[in-house]
Amino acid sequence: MTPTPARITAVDTFDIRFPTSAELDGSDAMNPDPDYSAAYVVLRTDAGDGREGHGFAFTIGRGNDVQVAAIEALRPHVVGRPVEELCADPGSLNRDLIGDSQLRWLGPEKGVMHMAIGAVVNAVWDLAAKRAGLPLWQLLARAEPAWLVSQIDFRYIADVLGPDEALALLERGRVDADQRSARLRVRGYPAYTTSPGWLGYSDEKLARLAREAVADGFTQIKLKVGADLKDDLRRMAAARAAVGADFRIAVDANQRWNVDEAITWTRALAPYDPYWIEEPTSPDDVLGHAEIRRSVAPVKVATGEHVQNRIVFKQLLQAGAIDILQLDAARVGGVNENLAILLLAAKFSVPVCPHAGGVGLCELVQHLAMFDYVALSGTTDDRMIEYVDHLHEHFQDPVVISDGHYVAPSAPGFSAAMHPESLERYRYPDGTYWAEALPTPDPHHHDLLQRKGAAA
Numbered sequence: 001m002t003p004t005p006a007r008i009t010a011v012d013t014f015d016i017r018f019p020t021s022a023e024l025d026g027s028d029a030m031n032p033d034p035d036y037s038a039a040y041v042v043l044r045t046d047a048g049d050g051r052e053g054h055g056f057a058f059t060i061g062r063g064n065d066v067q068v069a070a071i072e073a074l075r076p077h078v079v080g081r082p083v084e085e086l087c088a089d090p091g092s093l094n095r096d097l098i099g100d101s102q103l104r105w106l107g108p109e110k111g112v113m114h115m116a117i118g119a120v121v122n123a124v125w126d127l128a129a130k131r132a133g134l135p136l137w138q139l140l141a142r143a144e145p146a147w148l149v150s151q152i153d154f155r156y157i158a159d160v161l162g163p164d165e166a167l168a169l170l171e172r173g174r175v176d177a178d179q180r181s182a183r184l185r186v187r188g189y190p191a192y193t194t195s196p197g198w199l200g201y202s203d204e205k206l207a208r209l210a211r212e213a214v215a216d217g218f219t220q221i222k223l224k225v226g227a228d229l230k231d232d233l234r235r236m237a238a239a240r241a242a243v244g245a246d247f248r249i250a251v252d253a254n255q256r257w258n259v260d261e262a263i264t265w266t267r268a269l270a271p272y273d274p275y276w277i278e279e280p281t282s283p284d285d286v287l288g289h290a291e292i293r294r295s296v297a298p299v300k301v302a303t304g305e306h307v308q309n310r311i312v313f314k315q316l317l318q319a320g321a322i323d324i325l326q327l328d329a330a331r332v333g334g335v336n337e338n339l340a341i342l343l344l345a346a347k348f349s350v351p352v353c354p355h356a357g358g359v360g361l362c363e364l365v366q367h368l369a370m371f372d373y374v375a376l377s378g379t380t381d382d383r384m385i386e387y388v389d390h391l392h393e394h395f396q397d398p399v400v401i402s403d404g405h406y407v408a409p410s411a412p413g414f415s416a417a418m419h420p421e422s423l424e425r426y427r428y429p430d431g432t433y434w435a436e437a438l439p440t441p442d443p444h445h446h447d448l449l450q451r452k453g454a455a456a
């Protein structure tokens with residue numbers, strides 16, 4: 001009797017919310033009261049090896065239940081799949097999920113449904129890396145270029161990047177990869193920190209955290225801007241005084257402005273020498289970004305954390321609209337689409353400085369940046385991964401920062417798994433934390449709205 005191959009038996013979901021708004025951690029010009037959240041997914045199998053695939057989409061509070069429901073809508077595509085086949089070719093699932101014609105109507109390839117696809121696809125990559133016994137960055141860096149190319153959907157980008165050129169970029173990228181891999185394991189990958197610059201922090205706290213960032217070996221800090229110009233000028237002055245003239249300070253407007261405001265505001269901050277202006281306007285406004293970039297040079301323009309797919313990234317690059325591409329591990333359709341985005345960036349020689357923070361985004365995106373360094377772009381020049389020092393304690397394989405660098409993960413997987421106790425405590429609305437914090441169970445969640453209204 002032939003043994004039945006192991007299959008995916010369950011797609012379990014969790015609505016996980018952390019009460020970060022209480023301390024104004026994560027506050028910016030557009031998100032004054034974030035409760036950092038994860039629509040979390042666990043793929044279980046009957047392989048009997050105890051391995052699970054973990055993934056998530058990052059959201060900020062209300063709406064996380066919508067994100068969870070979107071993940072659940074994908075369940076029929078996943079349950080019953082043979083584990084070995086799935087892990088050998090995550091791209092096949094990726095194509096099926098993107099191609100579900102009824103769910104595709106909600107996008108296509110953008111927004112809540114696409115983030116759900118990203119969560120599920122990333123969970124498959126987590127499982128694949130665990131089964132391979134490798135951290136994901138290493139699985140990708142050791143993979144055959146032709147196989148990596150087979151994982152990419154070139155539809156809508158083939159006018160700019162097709163399989164042949166992708167293969168050539170990956171073949172070139174792997175030259176001396178072993179040396180870079182060894183260097184990465186010794187030195188890590190450069191990081192910058194956003195922790196000093198949240199909009200809700202006092203000038204004293206900002207200056208103290210900025211000085212600490214310099215002392216801790218980071219090569220850049222970032223300030224949230226865009227709510228009030230007088231405040232921003234004062235905060236930039238405080239930050240510049242704290243770190244000195246030669247240290248990079250990036251600023252981030254979180255999409256606050258119209259194009260003309262972005263130009264005026266960034267020019268007003270220019271005497272304090274901001275290194276980049278991040279998300280100056282809508283992430284969909286390709287030509288707006290191009291106009292801003294022309295107008296605020298030499299200040300660089302950065303965006304990407306809300307860029308919804310590879311097609312918009314393609315256009316941003318075609319239009320010469322960005323100096324820095326800010327890849328996000330959990331916004332687009334998972335590792336497969338991020339491979340396409342890394343290749344587009346490599347083709348245009350635009351440095352990738354990944355977006356991180358939130359819940360677990362540092363844990364995920366370090367793998368993509370490290371793969372890029374070892375086996376694609378081959379450099380960390382002008383490249384840094386964002387770092388925010390919140391919520392890592394909930395992860396089983398949390399990021400480690402040493403002397404301003406991300407230490408290369410060595411545990412098999414995508415570093416996506418949270419501690420079971422954290423899932424129990426912060427599951428909304430019935431985890432042990434929320435059961436106590438919320439006055440009465442309310443199926444419509446109006447209690448949380450009221451709680452925030454009363455605080456504002």
Ligand SMILES: [Mg+2]
Pocket residue numbers: 252254278279305355
């Ligand atoms: Mg940002």
